[in-house]
Amino acid sequence: MIGDVVAEDLHVLFCGINPGLMSAATGHHFARPGNRFWPVLHRSGFTPRQLAPAEQEELLSYGLGITNVVARPSARADEVSKEEFREGGLLLTEKVARLRPRWLAVVGVTAYRIAFDDKHAVIGPQERTIGATRIWVLPNPSGLNAHWPLPRMTEEYERLRAAAAATG
Template identity: 35%
Template sequence: MLPDLLKPNLKIVFCGTAAGSVSAKRGFYYAGPGNKFYPILHKVGLTPYQLKPNEFSKLLKFSIGLTDIVKNESGSDDSLNNSAFDVESFKEKINRYGPKIVAFNGKKAAAWALGKKGRTGKVEYGISDKKIKGAQVIVLPSTSGAANGYWDERKWIELAELFDKS
């Protein structure tokens, strides 16, 4: 759906589940109404100003990359086919580009990447003791407006602290 935004040795790569319907239509990551991705990046200090969705490619200047674990479907997590979750391709990208941190924007992608077969109840928010191809893993509350009930910016502050140390 959306092209990966990756280059070697980034400090952080954000991994979402899949492009939402609005993002897929517009061609920009995290473009849905109510999505908190760009505001929270700025609020916790990962970007010096708040980017707009159509400026997502500027994230590379701040050592931030983007990908999704599902690249051939779009929509809400519940609408995706289990067969669309391409964990091996995701891990190959992490191995190839070697980011210091992999940050999952929501539990669903993390639950697949960490071998839990999408069972989000088996994944905790925060810094994980697991690594993916040498990268530190952190699971963050989703920035999607549809996930407002799970929002907790404290985990995003933890990410910013981890980013500063890397």
């Protein structure tokens, strides 16, 4: 199991689908070399430089954190069952209610749709909230997500960063 990087009252809590095998082996989120999370986080202005997965705790100094919908590691996200996603959505809701981030950013629209039983969700801000926490669905930064090239993905993360800055 990989630990969360969280604190109360974060600006943005990023939520991955579930840890990959490399993340599970290293204990660091988004650790696979082809994953674009760390480059996109920097390119979109969330961090002043590109962090390495081993530097994940530095996110807290920027008001950012990381968790996952499902804690169980797998080689691919499609190995996670719908039941695991639904249970993960309930646990995530409890975590967010306790930590009270301004924004929850779920990185993967399919995972969000299943976990929150919202089959019509699209990338971007959602109507649903968890208490005062707003939700934004981002494209999955996995290198396997060819539908979202790096520049386009960066633009969507920039939209969230601007919204997060505007809400304090």
